[in-house]
Amino acid sequence: MKPDPSKLRQKQHEELSVELSQGNSLKKECEFTTVEEMIRFDAAQTEVPVEIAERLSASIQTEPKPPRTWWRRFFG
Amino acid sequence: MDSENTSAGARPHWDSDAFGGLYEQHSRCIYYLALRLLGNPTQAEDATHDVFLKAFRKIGQFRGDSDIRTWLYRIAINHCQNMLTAWHRRNIVSNADESLWETTPHRSDSPFRILETKELGERIQTTLDKLPEEYRLLLLLVANEKLTYEEIGEVTHQTADAIRGKLHRARKAFAAAFPKSTTTQS
The missing domain is CATH 1.10.1740.10 (RNA polymerase sigma factor, region 2, helix turn helix motif)
Structure with a gap:
């Protein structure tokens, strides 16, 4: 049994409408009144790579420990 | 290191x-x-x-x-x-003639409009790269809402009044250098 062409067209039209509406939402215009506002928005969107914290943690582990005070050495 | x-x-x-x-x-x-x-x-x-x-x-x-x-x-x-x-990077733009920004026509009250926020970072970077290093630094510092002009002055070894004056020129320079194709200035 062949599908009804009119129903197929209707379905395709609905799918196209969904795609177009999604495309429009992606192209939503942003407006910034000042340079600072725009930079602030960009900064808020910028993620700090997690690798930095991992590297930093490893680096700190290799840092020399603070020397023990004389009374700690003496009394343990 | x-x-x-x-x-x-x-x-x-x-x-x-x-x-x-x-x-x-x-x-x-x-x-x-x-x-x-x-x-x-x-x-x-x-x-x-x-x-x-x-x-x-x-x-x-x-x-x-x-x-x-x-x-x-x-x-x-x-x-x-x-x-x-x-x-030895960006030396050329660091020595840019600041009078160029002063004479560049623009409207400082015009909004910056963009269509794709994902490209915003690239456009900001491109624009900042065209500015003298001092302007770039001041704009980045003042964009941080938590820093006062006095604190920015402390960080950059200048007075708050000097910061205000330079920021005015930095904003004009940024507006003039922001890619025209992505800015709709009405």
Whole structure:
């Protein structure tokens, strides 16, 4: 049994409408009144790579420990 | 990696937990500053790592007469400027004729409009790269709402009044250099 062409067209039209509406939402215009506002928005969107914290943690582990005070050495 | 003279005993109140809190609180603004000053994500990662490691080493020298945030900024700016000097990058635009920005027609009250926020970072970077280093730095610092003009002056060794004047010119320069194709100035 062949599908009804009119129903197929209707379905395709609905799918196209969904795609177009999604495309429009992606192209939503942003407006910034000042340079600072725009930079602030960009900064808020910028993620700090997690690798930095991992590297930093490893680096700190290799840092020399603070020397023990004389009374700690003496009394343990 | 920076190899400065450090005194391990000069951080009596410093431990890794406190450091973790400091990193959580300030890593984003330091990374973003490094990213936009250096214009390279990998170098910004290295710089952020080095800045916080330097902070860890030198926390004993922090006298507490200024906010620790401005202290971190000072370390970050020095570090990035050293990196830029070493690489001899952006020297041409750093010596740009500032009168060019003064005479460039624009409307400072016009909004910046963009269609794709994902490209915003690239456009900001492209524009910042065209500005003198001082303008670039001031715009990045003032965009941080938590820094007052006085604090920015402290970080950049200038008075608050000098900051105001330069910021005015920096904003004009940015507006003039922002890509025309992506800016609809009405």
